[in-house]
Amino acid sequence: MAAAYRDEQEAADKVTRLGAGVDACLFASPVPYDLARRSGVLTMPATYVQLGGAALIAALAKAVMDERIDPRRVSVDVLSRADVEEAYADLGLPVENVHSRDEPGATGTIAAFHERLVRQGSTTGALTCLPAVADRLRAADIPAVRIRPTSAAVRTALHTAALLGAHHRLEESQLTVVLVEVPTLREPVRRAAPRHWRDELRLSLHRLLVQEANRINATVTAIDDHSYMVTATRGSVASATEGFRVLPFAARVRDELGLAVEVGVGMGRTTHDAEAHARAALARTQAGKQAQGFAVDREGRALIPAPRMPPHGTGAIKPKGVEVLARLAAKLESGDTVVDAESAGKMLGVTSRTARRLLRTLVDEGLAWPLPPNRTPQPGRPRQLYRLIVEKLGSR
Template sequence: MTPDLTIGVVGPHDLVERVMLMGHAAAPVPCRLVAAAYRDEQEAADKVTRLGPNVDACLFSSPAPYEIARRAGVLTMPATFVQLGGAALSAAIAQAAIDERIDPRRVSVDVLSRAEIDEAYTDLGLPSEEVHCRDEPGAVGVIAAFHERLIRQGASTGALTCVPGVAERLAAAGLPVVGIRPTSAAIRTALHTAALLGAHHRLEESQLTVVLVEVPTLREPVRRAAPRYWRDELRLSLHRLLVQEANRMNSSVWPIDDHSYLVVASRGSIAAATDGFRVLPFAAKIRDELGLAVEVGVGMGRTTHDAETHARGALGRSQGAKNSQGFAVDREGRALVPAPRMPPNAAGAAKPKGVEVLARLAAKLEGGDTVVDAESAGKMLGVTPRTARRLLRTLVDEGLAWPLPPNRTPAPGRPRQLYRLIVEKLNR
């Protein structure tokens, strides 16, 4: 059985309570509602952040908090809001007509768009030329000042507001105001929409995804013979790192051949690890830990075969391009958007990593001595001996350094491994 969906309900306390009370009966699929009530619309973004990543969809009480959260960039899940136009606005106009102080043809309205206002007035057979509109979200004080200024200038006879805080402030000032409240039908429709959005999002996030990782250093033959055990140890280190990263995403890793690996995961886990398919997965970690550049292709599909086929297509596309754009392909075979960006400092990935490392070491060499070990190289590069050892192995694989026979000493432990740097290749 599919687990219940989780929908976060964001809005003022009274409206959130109203949505919660009618929620389960209105939703088309089993769902769990989580309340995120606030006192002021400006808290909407913070409330969404506190809901966390376990929410399948967000439902806002009106367009105002939705727009605030959207502009803050915190909506990482599908979201919708309860409509306050149509029947809700018509009910507010009818209520304003009962108030002797208000002429509904000369009022000010917030949050709703001019099109929604004109449509409601047309349906009621009323003119809307003297109805003032402010659809921009803002603080309670700013919106209240908009209405108050128009009323005191005589341009408006009252305010129709979607913001409860504005209604309270204007009423306290003795100004005529009517709150626009959602109808029960609008709440049911919004809950239905939120549930469908959440269900679609969950299905999409669980979509099968295959990641192909290739290492050019292991794929291409080195220019000079290098001890095979260096390459074997590099493969083991790379496999170990990929397994560690894959475990964090609840995915699996298999080596395909001497230079490539296959990772099977869900779309949601890969999207989280790649900033929404903008950053190559695993690339930054492998570069920082092992000093290697990798080529990556991500593919999705209805079956493992389809996903792997799309991943190979994406890999070929990224190999033939000058940058990483288009490294991910959806199950229809289309490149995902937005276009991804390379991880920081990876713009020069086409340049062999070893050349950069060799140049940095050569600049620190003293007295023409070109022999180093992991400890001395680490001090020159400002890294740990362990990282320096991996970088030196990269130099060996790229033909930029030679491993010298280990020094045999009577002391216990592994003998110190020395490398001769081939600095002459920097001038070629």
Template sequence: MVERVMLMGHSAAPVPCRLIAAAYRDEQEAADKVTRLGPGVDACLFASPVPFELARRAGVLTMPATHVQLGGAALVAAIARAALDDRIDPRRVSIDVVGRSEIDEAYVDLNLPSSEVHSREDAGPIGTITAFHERLMRQGTTTGALTSVQGVADRLAAAGVPAVPIRPTAAAVRTALHTAALLGARYRLEESQLTVVLVEVPTLREPVRRTSPRYWRDELRLSLHRLLVQEANRINASVWPIDDHGYLVVGTKGSIAAATDGFRVMPFAARIRDELGLAVEVGIGMGRTAHEAETHARGALARTQGGKQTQGFAVDREGRALVPPPRTPPHPAAPFKPKGIEVLTRLAAKLEGGDTVVDAESAGKMLSVTPRTARRLLRTLVDEGLAWPLPPNRTPQPGRPRQLYRLIVEKLNR
């Protein structure tokens, strides 16, 4: 069947495309074949509904997919071949995979009754489908089987049950190829859709206090810009600073989706938090033009700034929030317990000489915790706006430079 598809592909495809063969001995291998192909294909065409359904249930279809239809002319041809077999009465047979409505329609076209035709639409394991046909045959309810699964046909033949495989016609193969090529072309166009990402840093948006040196903000902006450029180069995107606290990243839907696990994770946020100790707000927008994409990105950013949604930071080109289904069942959210004020209070009580600058080591000694735990607590203070990360000290010694934080103890008096 795969060979037939490959031979017909170049003449049947409506757009230029490259066909990749993925033959298998058993339909159960279909999901593994799709996984191995990975993102190297734009659309999948399955030889029948059975491998398509198995791959769909396995959750490996991340691209458009379709299958060769076995109803219509393919089913009529199988019924005709069954009528030529002296052992089979086509009015008393069992049929798998093909939908009941398609079966009734084919029998009406042939002017045959279908009241004694038994069907099973579910594409289950080969053993289960084989048992369905054998049981009806042993009971004397049917005289043979019409099967869409080659493995079932082989087992029925070995068991002495008359079986006729349902094979797709050349027209069905051409139609399926046409559909798959169009799905792939549309998928490529959608992946190339213009996408804008707005990144804002709340820490840089806050007004500058007299006690805060300006140089650390300037160096922090440079460090953040450098990090965003590195991330953008990795996904073939571009970066522009738009004001003193925001940046604009322009790419394609495909490149941004790859960096966000299919719009499930905010882009750049984890690395910015780990390396600079900053919390960022992100909005992603798509559109037919750059202006439309940026407008949608600002709308998504306003939604995330409200702090009410952990997902939905991306908006499609129609202006609808893009919230992909979670990979795992969601768990009830634990009640929020602010810890920043408590940690800041404990640190402020042990500060000496009015110095409000600490690092992980000194903070760990004040809190009686390890430097690793202190570093995590200091990042919590940054996320809650209770501390500012200062530019890392540049030292000739190898290793990570010491990260300093300025505690905003003024907020304890509010």
């Protein structure tokens, strides 16, 4: 599936629109990959087309053909210093007067990095991985060469992405066992409620677990009077636990039956291995060590820790950014999702300084991303624009 964009800043939005139906993502360069990764939208394996090695050497060959550029005195963006030094070593060229910048940044910031070095006489031209930077430099009459991926690099990246996707598919179909125990039903008989009440509770719990299991194409088996085993695939359990971030079944059991349950999730190559890992995870839960994770993978390693469940009768606590984003979205004009601190402050009824802090919170929570600042002839700091990802409100 192809997802074209005019600017690398749109990469995260494209990933969000593709959704969870994608097995792996392949980005055209490290820049959109890094932007998508930083925004937190990558829930699947991802890689990018390498621009070092042969791609950089090809760009240097083009630079030699431009009489204005001395490849021994150039500036390079995006690529790491190690990649630059390796390519120059392969060509037998000195690298002392080659300036590199691998930190991410806005188009204007990176273009200014190259332009400043040329104006100072430190370099004779620029090698850039970003099309927008190349266009801006040429418009300023700065010699610039695009670093483009070679056909071999594209083929290699496609092969890598296919392998990542295939591995992801196999991993999602991995056998997974969920053990559910009810402390109330595990209590000794002398402290227990009347037998008919316990029997009715077991039936109600079994019925609820069967309903939940049917939703994820799993099966439920009663082990004894107080515990159950749910057999499923890793992919189905991951979808029911928000990627192993919340305990499966626990919230509904608590809300509908008023019961606290202990849960352990285990994966393995066989049912025996998966159950053994689930019991290890359950023992960790019962020992009060949920910070180490309530799920264990097929290698015996704990997965993502489970957050604390909210107290009974209360809903999950929403991040602060979601509330801010919802308030802004309610006041945005149709189709307009770009704001700055001043306009956001007016919508929220706060100062521009406070709005700027709130917009940074949205960026940190992956609910917005900063756009390149507008360059204006007026003195002072240029306006920083932010693209609000209002689509995320529909998924919460």
